[in-house]
Amino acid sequence: MGAIFPVIWHGDRVHLIDQTRLPAAYELKEIRTSAEMATAIRTMIVRGAPAIGVAAAFGMVLGAQEYSGSDRASFLAHLEAVATDLRQTRPTAVNLFWAIDRMLSAAQAETATIEALKDHLLATAQAIASEDVATCQAIGQHGLAALPSTPEKLRLLTHCNAGALATAGYGTALGVVRSAWRANRLERVYADETRPRLQGAKLTAWECVQEGIPVTLLADTMAAHCMQRGMIDAVVVGADRIALNGDTANKIGTYSVALAAQAHDIPFFVAAPLSTIDTKIHTGAEIPIEERHPQEIYQVGFTRIAPAGVDFYNPAFDVTPAHLITGIITELGVFAPADLARGIGAA
Structure with missing residues (x-):
């Protein structure tokens, strides 16, 4: 299939890979209105923090x-309502929220006409x-450079999907996997x-199959067992929001994977763009946790x-404390959680 791009502007509308249909079917969903886009984000036709930002x-x-x-x-005023x-x-x-705020800032540009302002908004998106x-x-x-130097070919574990489908293309955590594969440093991704x-079963495995990356699917309950058996060299995951303290x-x-990694002395990396760092919050206790149906x-x-x-409890996210994280891989390099402020300052 070649490169995977889940959010594409096409003429006067947006084409989304319908991620609720994968892996059974590869279908494009046509989005013509802002209300349809809101529905697509809410129902997870498009998902993954960076991809959600692009879609928004x-x-x-x-x-x-x-x-x-x-x-x-x-x-x-209309844009504010949207x-x-x-x-x-x-x-x-x-x-x-980062992408929406950037678009609202772009809407303040000095232009001669509303049509010119619309063109500027499209260029910004x-x-x-x-x-x-x-x-x-x-x-x-940067993630490839941060991975353990031995063994020569690594076995990496990832959780959820932080691949091309979760971004505008290539991926964050799975971007590290892709770079390791292309550098001949990857034996297998779990x-x-x-x-x-x-x-993970529907999307990460599908992406790996498309690119020929060796992938083994695990039930969530198997990760600690695999670590205990010496099958995992490092863990790389994505992020939806990072507090200033990491x-x-x-x-x-x-969080469970991070605890297991610490118990087995396995490096645990978070891969995310600097835009995922929320400079308005100081600890993970302030991160709102979505609960789903x-x-x-x-x-x-x-x-x-x-x-x-x-009775049921269905939180969509959990918070991994900074002390369990070996490094946060960003576009400017890898930072210890305590050094995130330095990364933000360099951006």
């Missing part, structure tokens, strides 16, 4: 296209997308299935797997 930026462009007037103040709708889709992924691909490629190279939505929110189950737990496909009358 293009959602702002679609919202701009929906305005037919010529009054600048009314246009900006931004509010998009912000309410997924509360944990900070890239969503396209820049966000292209910058994200370059960022992921840089993360891949992918946690990532219950309850199975992003505490990191990622898909539910990441309990159906994701009690049902697989169309089959119910739990009896009626059971």
Whole structure:
């Protein structure tokens, strides 16, 4: 299939890879309005923090296209309303809010006409997308350099999907895997299935198969066992939001993997762009954790797997404390959690 790009601007609309259909079917979802984009983000047709940010930026462009007037103040008010709708889709992924804020800042540009301002917004969204691909490629190279020097060929574990599907292309955690594979330093990647939505089984495994990367799928409960048996050399995961102290929110189950990695003296890396660092919060305790519908737990496909009358708790993310993280891999290099401020200052 070649390179994977989950969010593409096409003419006057957006094409999304429908990630709810993978791996059974590869389908493109056509998005024509900002409301449709909000629905696509909320229902996880597009998911992964960087990809959500790119999608939201293009959602702002679609919202701009929906305005037919010529009054600048009314246009900006309309954009603010679109931004509010998009912000309410997924509360944990900070890239969503970062991209929307950047688009609103772009809307303040001095232009002669509303049409010129719409063109400027489209150019800004396209820049966000292209910058994200370059960022992921840089993360891949910095991550490759940070991986253990021995053995010569590594066995890496990842959790959830932080690949091309979760970004504008190439991936963050899976970008590190891709770089290791292309540098002939990867023996195999182990992918946690990532219950309850199975992003590892459905998406990470699919991406690896497309590129011919050797991949072994694990049930989430198997990671510690594999570490105990000496099957894992390093762990690389993505992030949806990182606090200033390095505490990191990622898909539910990441914290458990980090604890197991510490117990077995295995390096645990987080791969994420600097835009994933939320400079407004100081610790992971301040990160909002999205809770999703309990159906994701009690049902697989169309089959119910739990009896009626059971209560459910379905947080979509957990927070890995900074002290469990070996390094945070960004587009500017790898930082110890305590040194994140230095990375932000260099950006």
